[in-house]
Structures are given as C-alpha cells and as structure tokens.
Amino acid sequence: MAASVIDRFRELVVDESDPFYFDHPLDHVPGMLLFSGLLELAVRADELRSRGRRPGRVVAGLGFTRFCELRTATALSCTPVPGPNRAWTVAARQSGEEVCAGSIAFADDAPAAPDGSRGAAAPTPSRQAPAELVHRHRPENVLVGEPVRRGRGVVEAAVLEPPAGPEPPPPFRGPVELVEAGRQFATILEHQEHGRPMDVTLLWVALRLDIPYRLDRDVPLLLRWPTARVSGSRSHCAVTLADAATGADLGSLTYEAQAVDPEQYARTRAR
Structure with missing residues (x-):
C-alpha cells in the first residue's frame, strides 16, 4: 500500500469540558491527551497496514519538547516506518513547531508473561x-x-x-x-x-x-x-x-x- 494512503494527518480535538483529560483547569494541552490522540491516529493507520489485525501489544517512545498551547491548532501526523513491521513515526505540531514526537509500534500478539x-x-x-x-x-x-x-x-x-x-x-x-x-x-x-x-x-x-x-x-x-x-x-x-x-x-x-x-x-x- 502506498505511503500516501497509509500516512495519516488530523487536528487534535481539544475539549476543555472533558472530565478526564481536563480534570481541573489547565493552561496547556495535557500530555495524556497528546498521547491519546497520537495513539488513536496510529491505531487507525495500522488497521490499513495490517489488514485489520488487532494489536496485541504496543511499544512507544515519545518526547515532549515544548508546551502545547490550548488556543493554537495542533496537527497530528503518523508515518509508517519502512520495512515489514507495524511501527510508526508520530508527531504533534503547532505552527510548524514540534511539541511532541516519537514512535509507536504494535505487535500481533502479546507475549506470554514469565510463569510465576x-x-x-x-x-x-x-x-x-x-x-x-x-x-x-x-x-x-x-x-x-x-x-x-x-x-x-x-x-x-x-x-x-x-x-x-x-x-x-x-x-x-x-x-x-x-x-x-x-x-x-x-x-x-x-x-x-x-x-x-x-x-x-x-x-x-x-x-x-x-x-x-x-x-x-x-x-x-x-x-x-x-x-x-x-x-x-x-x-x-x-x-x-x-x-x-x-x-x-x-x-x-x-x-x-x-x-x-x-x-x-x-x-x-x-x-
């Protein structure tokens, strides 16, 4: 599948009335909402790349480089890592500047935990x-x-x-x-x-x-x-x-x- 089809972009939805992400008044977008938005975007893109296979495990690494402001649009992006994998490069940007970036990868099955x-x-x-x-x-x-x-x-x-x-x-x-x-x-x-x-x-x-x-x-x-x-x-x-x-x-x-x-x-x- 062409990368142009798999690549995903969207604007982060910021609802300050949400009782979970905005448990109390904040002057910035919380990191949990950024993680949630990028994860959801990667999951949707992965459904296309993996032909609908549900992830068994998620491995992610994200860096937060600056405040994500409430009154500025936040663009989310998700791009496949080349190769036979289920890995994605993700980023959140405001006015062209990264506020959060990293990778999210999925595995087909969750490996069994060590016995006892x-x-x-x-x-x-x-x-x-x-x-x-x-x-x-x-x-x-x-x-x-x-x-x-x-x-x-x-x-x-x-x-x-x-x-x-x-x-x-x-x-x-x-x-x-x-x-x-x-x-x-x-x-x-x-x-x-x-x-x-x-x-x-x-x-x-x-x-x-x-x-x-x-x-x-x-x-x-x-x-x-x-x-x-x-x-x-x-x-x-x-x-x-x-x-x-x-x-x-x-x-x-x-x-x-x-x-x-x-x-x-x-x-x-x-x-």
Missing part, C-alpha cells in the same frame, strides 16, 4: 490514593491505590477500577488507562519517596512504554517500582506492570518529567 516470575503477589490494599497526591481533583479519576512498601526495595500500588458511571466501562483496559495509572503512581512516588513539595508541577519530558494493548478487567493489576534515588529537578520513574494474582510481569512504563515550583512555572510560561 515472582511467585504469587501478596494482596494489595485497594483503598484509593488521595486525589491531591496524583494531581487530580475528581476522585473518579484516581486510578491507583495507596502505595505499599514490600520489603526494603520495592513499592507497589494496585491499579483500581474507575467508579461506576452512567455508562459501563469497556470490558478491557486500554493503553490510555494504563499509562494514566502509571503516571499517577509515578506522581505519588515523587512526593512520598523523593520529597517533592505538593505545589510542584511535573512537566512531561519523555514517556516510554511496552504494555499489552488490551487487558481484561478481571485481571488484577499492580504497579511495582524498585526504589531508586533521584537527584535534581529532573525525575525518572520506571515501573513494572504486573499481574497481582501471579506476580508475573506484563509490561513496563517509564516517565521522565521536569519538576518546577510555582515561581519557576510562571517564569517558564512567560517566555
């Missing part, structure tokens, strides 16, 4: 983490439980079901839900493990993931982080997505962010 890689996991408490710790205002958008320390070197948190709403959730968890759960876990760690003040803003610098494209909701999930000291204003958090019933590793999520206080944030936005 860590043995059965201990039950993880499911009490919801405080909304302020995950930088959310709406309790219904909190997707992780309170973290629990396992031994000396591991912190874990359960991935929670969103509260029941007017519409039932899909029977599976998708990449956006899993990435947001991981972001919330990483945010909690910044405050509780690394001592970041509560008024700090975490500006995404990079996102990397290797996770199943879909996971049945009846699979209990947890996020696992091996403790590691972080110095400076740049944060780096690599977590494992695991089956809470067996302890088997299912995938990985890595977040890099710049931590700025209110004064630094104001200076950055004034540039």
Whole structure:
C-alpha cells in the first residue's frame, strides 16, 4: 500500500469540558491527551497496514519538547516506518513547531508473561490514593491505590477500577488507562519517596512504554517500582506492570518529567 494512503494527518480535538483529560483547569494541552490522540491516529493507520489485525501489544517512545498551547491548532501526523513491521513515526505540531514526537509500534500478539516470575503477589490494599497526591481533583479519576512498601526495595500500588458511571466501562483496559495509572503512581512516588513539595508541577519530558494493548478487567493489576534515588529537578520513574494474582510481569512504563515550583512555572510560561 502506498505511503500516501497509509500516512495519516488530523487536528487534535481539544475539549476543555472533558472530565478526564481536563480534570481541573489547565493552561496547556495535557500530555495524556497528546498521547491519546497520537495513539488513536496510529491505531487507525495500522488497521490499513495490517489488514485489520488487532494489536496485541504496543511499544512507544515519545518526547515532549515544548508546551502545547490550548488556543493554537495542533496537527497530528503518523508515518509508517519502512520495512515489514507495524511501527510508526508520530508527531504533534503547532505552527510548524514540534511539541511532541516519537514512535509507536504494535505487535500481533502479546507475549506470554514469565510463569510465576515472582511467585504469587501478596494482596494489595485497594483503598484509593488521595486525589491531591496524583494531581487530580475528581476522585473518579484516581486510578491507583495507596502505595505499599514490600520489603526494603520495592513499592507497589494496585491499579483500581474507575467508579461506576452512567455508562459501563469497556470490558478491557486500554493503553490510555494504563499509562494514566502509571503516571499517577509515578506522581505519588515523587512526593512520598523523593520529597517533592505538593505545589510542584511535573512537566512531561519523555514517556516510554511496552504494555499489552488490551487487558481484561478481571485481571488484577499492580504497579511495582524498585526504589531508586533521584537527584535534581529532573525525575525518572520506571515501573513494572504486573499481574497481582501471579506476580508475573506484563509490561513496563517509564516517565521522565521536569519538576518546577510555582515561581519557576510562571517564569517558564512567560517566555
């Protein structure tokens, strides 16, 4: 199929009334919405290239280079990587300048997790983490439980079901839900493990993931982080997505962010 047919371009839809992406007022387009828009574009393009085969796994790496402004149109692009693969180069641009760019690739099947890689996991408490710790205002958008320390070197948190709403959730968890759960876990760690003040803003610098494209909701999930000291204003958090019933590793999520206080944030936005 010709590249001109597979290439995809569209404008990002920014709905500031959306209760998930705009959980609270923002002065920029959130990184989660950029990721969601680029993923959706790549999935649609991949349906043509793979003749409708549903992805089993998604592997992505994105860099966030500048603020994505609310009042400026954001153009999304998706171009196939040459060769026998299901990989795509993606980018988001405003006024010709990249605000986010990277790659998204799909695999036909999710590889089997190692059998009992860590043995059965201990039950993880499911009490919801405080909304302020995950930088959310709406309790219904909190997707992780309170973290629990396992031994000396591991912190874990359960991935929670969103509260029941007017519409039932899909029977599976998708990449956006899993990435947001991981972001919330990483945010909690910044405050509780690394001592970041509560008024700090975490500006995404990079996102990397290797996770199943879909996971049945009846699979209990947890996020696992091996403790590691972080110095400076740049944060780096690599977590494992695991089956809470067996302890088997299912995938990985890595977040890099710049931590700025209110004064630094104001200076950055004034540039």
